[in-house]
Amino acid sequence: MSGPVHCVVDDGVALVTIDNPPVNVTSQAVRQGLQRALDQAEAAGAGRVVLTGAGKTFIAGADAREFAAAPVEPHLPDIIRRIEAFPVPVVAAINGAALGGGLEVALACRARIAAPGATLGLPEVTLGIVPGAGGTQRLPRLVGLEAALSLIGEGRIINAHEAEDIGLMDAIAADPVTVARTFPIPDRPATGALPAPPPDPAGVEAARKQAGKRSPGQIAPLKAIDLVDASTRQSLDAGLALERETFLTLKTSDQAAALRHVFFAERAAMAQGKGGGTDIGSAVVVGGGTMGAGIAYALAGLGIAVALVESDAAGVGRARANVARLYADAVKRGKTTAGAAEAEQATRFSFHEGYGALPPADLAIEAVFEDMGVKREVFTALDAALPESTILATNTSYLDVNRIAEAVRRPERFLGLHFFSPAHVMKLLEVIRARTTSAETLATALRLAARLKKIPILAGVCDGFIGNRILTRYRQTCDIMLMEGALPAQVDRALRGFGMAMGPYEVQDLSGLDIAYANRKRLGWRTKDGFRYIPIADRVVEETGRLGRKTGAGWYDYDGGKASPSTLIDRIVVEEAVRAGIARRAFSDEEIVARAISSMVEEGFRILEEGIAARAADIDLVMIHGYAFPRWRGGPMHHAGRVGLSEIVRRIEAFAVEDPLSWGVPELLRRAAQEGLSPDDLKASQ
Ligand code: NAD
Numbered sequence: 247m248s249g250p251v252h253c254v255v256d257d258g259v260a261l262v263t264i265d266n267p268p269v270n271v272t273s274q275a276v277r278q279g280l281q282r283a284l285d286q287a288e289a290a291g292a293g294r295v296v297l298t299g300a301g302k303t304f305i306a307g308a309d310a311r312e313f314a315a316a317p318v319e320p321h322l323p324d325i326i327r328r329i330e331a332f333p334v335p336v337v338a339a340i341n342g343a344a345l346g347g348g349l350e351v352a353l354a355c356r357a358r359i360a361a362p363g364a365t366l367g368l369p370e371v372t373l374g375i376v377p378g379a380g381g382t383q384r385l386p387r388l389v390g391l392e393a394a395l396s397l398i399g400e401g402r403i404i405n406a407h408e409a410e411d412i413g414l415m416d417a418i419a420a421d422p423v424t425v426a427r428t429f430p431i432p433d434r435p436a437t438g439a440l441p442a443p444p445p446d447p448a449g450v451e452a453a454r455k456q457a458g459k460r461s462p463g464q465i466a467p468l469k470a471i472d473l474v475d476a477s478t479r480q481s482l483d484a485g486l487a488l489e490r491e492t493f494l495t496l497k498t499s500d501q502a503a504a505l506r507h508v509f510f511a512e513r514a515a516m517a518q519g520k521g522g523g524t525d526i527g528s529a530v531v532v533g534g535g536t537m538g539a540g541i542a543y544a545l546a547g548l549g550i551a552v553a554l555v556e557s558d559a560a561g562v563g564r565a566r567a568n569v570a571r572l573y574a575d576a577v578k579r580g581k582t583t584a585g586a587a588e589a590e591q592a593t594r595f596s597f598h599e600g601y602g603a604l605p606p607a608d609l610a611i612e613a614v615f616e617d618m619g620v621k622r623e624v625f626t627a628l629d630a631a632l633p634e635s636t637i638l639a640t641n642t643s644y645l646d647v648n649r650i651a652e653a654v655r656r657p658e659r660f661l662g663l664h665f666f667s668p669a670h671v672m673k674l675l676e677v678i679r680a681r682t683t684s685a686e687t688l689a690t691a692l693r694l695a696a697r698l699k700k701i702p703i704l705a706g707v708c709d710g711f712i713g714n715r716i717l718t719r720y721r722q723t724c725d726i727m728l729m730e731g732a733l734p735a736q737v738d739r740a741l742r743g744f745g746m747a748m749g750p751y752e753v754q755d756l757s758g759l760d761i762a763y764a765n766r767k768r769l770g771w772r773t774k775d776g777f778r779y780i781p782i783a784d785r786v787v788e789e790t791g792r793l794g795r796k797t798g799a800g801w802y803d804y805d806g807g808k809a810s811p812s813t814l815i816d817r818i819v820v821e822e823a824v825r826a827g828i829a830r831r832a833f834s835d836e837e838i839v840a841r842a843i844s845s846m847v848e849e850g851f852r853i854l855e856e857g858i859a860a861r862a863a864d865i866d867l868v869m870i871h872g873y874a875f876p877r878w879r880g881g882p883m884h885h886a887g888r889v890g891l892s893e894i895v896r897r898i899e900a901f902a903v904e905d906p907l908s909w910g911v912p913e914l915l916r917r918a919a920q921e922g923l924s925p926d927d928l929k930a931s932q
Contacts, residue, residue, distance in 0.1 A: 251279025253286045259427050260287030260295045269306035270299045272347045277320045284328060295332065296426040297355065298339040304364065305348025313373075313497065313506055322347050322379040323490060330354040330438050335431045339422035340364045340415070345403065350379040353388060354438070356431050359422040360406040360415045367403035371466040373509060374502030374878060378493030380438070382473035383485040387440040389413050391478060394443075395453040399471045400460065438482045445478040463745040464878045465501055500888055504880030507926055508870060511863035511881075512701055519696025523689030526550060526697075530610035530632065532624050534565020534597075537641055538613035540669030543572040546594040547670070548697050553605055555598045562597050569595065572670065601631040609694070611663055613641040616764070621645065622653040629654040637687055639663040640678075643714055644765060647680045647707045657682035661691060664711060666872050674871035675700040676711050703868050706858040709769070713868040715858075716849045716882070721762065723845035724750045724838075725780040726908065728819050731830035732838060734801045735811040740835035741842060745876030750842075752809070755800035763787045778907045782822050786815065844897050846882040851912040854930055862928040883925040891919035 250266035250273070262283040264270045287295050299305055308322070329336045329351065338344075338352040340360040345367050352358050352366075360366070368381045376382060377398065386394035393412040396402060409415040416432060419425040434440065450471060457467035469492050477485050496502055528551040531542040542552045554569070556562045573587040582590075598604060610628050614620055621640060628638055637659045640650050647662040654660050662678025675695050679688060688704070695702035705711045710718055724737050738749020754762060763784065766772075771779050786792055786801070792815075794800035802809035823830050850865045859865050866881020879885045886894050895911050902909035918928060 249279045249282075250276050251283050253283035255287065255290040255292050257427075258293040260290060260292035261423065261427075262287065262295055262297045263300050264298070264305060265300035267301060269303045269343070270301070270348070271307060271309040272305055272322055272351075273309040273312065274318050274320075276305075277322060277325055280325050281320050281328075284325075284332065288333070293334055294427070295334065295336040296339050296423060297329075297336055297351070298341050298423050298426070299348075301342070303342040303348070304338070304340045304344040305351060306343050307346030307348055307369075310373075310506065310509065314503070317494075322350070323486065326350055326354045326379050330436045337426040337429060337431075339426035340366070340406075341422055346370055346377065346381075347379050350377060350381045350384070353381065353384040354436070356436065357416045357426070357429055358414065359417045359419050359426045359429055360409060361422050362406055362418055362420065364406045364409075364422075365403050366406070366409045366414060367401065368398050369401035369403060371399065371401040371461075371464070371470050372505065374464070374466045374499060374505040375496045376466055376470045376473055376489065376493050378490060378497075380486055380489065382470060382489050383477045383482055384437045385414075386443050386474050386477045387482075388437050391443040391446050391474065392449055394474050394477075395449065395471060398474055399453050399457055399467050401467075442478050442482075445475070450475045461878070462742075463876060465499065466496055469496060501878045504878055504884055504888070507863065507880045507884050508866065508877055511861075511867050515701045515703060515864065515867055516696065518702060518704075519692045519694075521689060521692070523686065523691070523693035524608075526608045526690065526694050528605065528607040528609075529553070530555060530604060530607045530628070530636075532556075532610065532612045532628065533614035534561065534568055535613065536568070536667060537665060537669055538611075539565060539568035539572060540667070540671075541611055541613060541641065541665055542595070543569060544670040544698055546590060549594070551594055551596075551605075551607075553596045553598055553607065555601065555604070557600060559599055562599050566597055601627045604631050606633050607636055609637045609639065609690075611639045611641055613665075616643060616645065618645055618649065621650050625650060625653040625660075629656065635659075637661070637690060639691070641665055644710045644768075646709075647678050648682075651680045651682055658684040659687050661687055662705075662707075662711070663691060664705075664713075666713075672871070673699070673701045674713075674868060675702045676705045676713065676868065676872075677702050678705050678707060678711055680707060701867055701871055703864045704860055705864075706856070708853075708856065708858050712853055712859050712865055713872045715853065716846050716865070716869060717873060718765070719849040720842055720846050721750050721754075722778075722780070723842050723908070725782055726778065726905070727833060727838060727841060728782055729780055729823050729826060729828055729830075730833070731823075732833040733811065733816055733819060736833065736835070737838055737842075740838035743835055744839045744843065745879055747874035747876075751801035755794035755802055755809070757794070758796055759783065759787050759793045759800055776907060778905065780822075782819055785818050785822065789818075790814065840897060841901065843882060843885065844894060844901065845909075847886040847894055848898055848909065848912060848915070850883050850886075851915040851918075854928060855912050855914040857930040860930050862925040883928075887925040891915060891923075891925065895919045 252263045254261045266276050335356040338355040338358045343365045344352050349366055368377045370377050389412045406418050410418055453471050461467055473489050476488055529545050530553045531538050532555045534554045534556055542554050546552050554565050556565050576582045577584050577587050612624050614624055640662050651657045651660040661683045664676035666672035666674050677691050692702050734751040738752050741749045792799040798804055803812045853859045862883035866883050869875035870877050870881050898909050898911050
């Protein structure tokens, strides 16, 4: 039989194999193929059907390309019903990942045998939808309410052993197909005919609370929990009907569209590492502070030999301690053993005071103080100490990468690798292309990013690149609102309400007010022409010494870790407004959000217009992964498309009337609004 599903009947067993590379999604052709294979098994009088996948997956869910369209027949729920009611047992031989619709197919089988490396889950909520082919009704009947709430409500993916423990798998076998041919069918009714678990209002309430905390603002997890709850109170048929209805409604929701957009953008960004470049086998990291130690630790985890450089013995001591702390943490969290951690530190790391005894390396990354002079000195030394072939990279957050590149004699092998803190955890990596960086150097950096499992975003050179440039603008917009009538706690609350994980002032208290202060100083804001300087934040730092949580006070007062608004800060805010002759007025939360997010969007369009980012979707990924912009809103650029670009233009024009120094409609935004273009599709060249 041609097509993506094959059926071979042998010795009374019909072996049905789904072969739809790369990951056996349940496309329309697969659904049709399954129907035909079942027909064939029935016609041949097989006594059992074994269902499996070719390659490394069983079935990895639905075809995401079909998500936005109306469903086409045959529908998966109908095939699943047929499998469940099939006249002879259907056994799932789960050779690899069984996700989403794949697990729903397996749930309807009479037994499930998993390969040891199989992964299982119903991750639909992470795409803004709920399982739509019986998962929310069959899973609780099979594994109980608690396990089903956690798997479906969180979209958690588990391994074969955990699945066996909760009763989702009947057995684990190295060769699940062979075992499935003769596996004794368990003495229990079909999954859908199992008794529903008893209702547990307290358990359901706890799951709802958890979901609200984990993914504030998201609809799908709550709907999924409701559906699992419904399985305890309704018949299978009623539950399936409710599930389908919820699934179809959510599929066309704004949140699902946003989450799909992010999913595809991530996939595109991560695919960049597959094209060319060479593998890094050894590295030098200069500066073993917060960032340098994290970067070194991440590299060593890939088996890369790392030489860590500090300028004096005390620095070397601190660097050693920083690295040891990261390993100790990994041991504590069960990620490695004490023995393995010790061995890795002993074999993969060397520590150096200066550049005299550096081994040759494929890559050197600098993470010293944020100072142009210091950085240029470091690169002059690296340039002299390392072979011509070594790629040199700076982890600067803001500084001009083109100017740093001037310090080296190999500018084609120079670039920025802007990691985010903590460097071994955060998935975002801005890859900064200097004027001189060669394509080969970029390809090697992207290849390394892929090995590190990072989301690499290519960016051109400007102050703060993509993320910190937008952050600076966003904070400035919020500071202006303080001058005009808002207070820090209100701004934070409004933006949290929008879905930001934290408000801008809470974030500053966490990271330290001194960092932004130094940055404003470097940019010369106080005396800058054509710029609306807001003195509040500088006054807080200079007059009060309140630098955030680390000094026990910042934008907020802290009492044992609990933040409360500060009368001192409020007084400074009001004094500065009076000094500037501004009549303060009330701001609604809605207005705060509209202004703050519009400023992100304006800056985003400028970044795209200048070619700093290649695609609008890249800007979305940077803000989601580096700055906790709500994923379910799709990032600022996608969100702007949902609001409507014409509406964004109208808003910016209105803000510009009040404050022409701060606002202006970028040409690209005006054109995109006029031509009805979607920001998701905008590329730098347009
Ligand atoms: P840090 O102060 O924790 O570490 C800097 C380290 O560099 C210190 O251990 C110091 O001893 C060492 N050092 C200073 N001058 C040196 C020299 N000439 N030679 C060798 N070692 C030297 O700072 P950090 O937070 O790790 O930041 C380092 C760099 O990373 C900065 O450029 C910063 O902008 C950038 N960065 C920081 C973050 C962050 O969130 N902290 C995020 C992204 C990028």
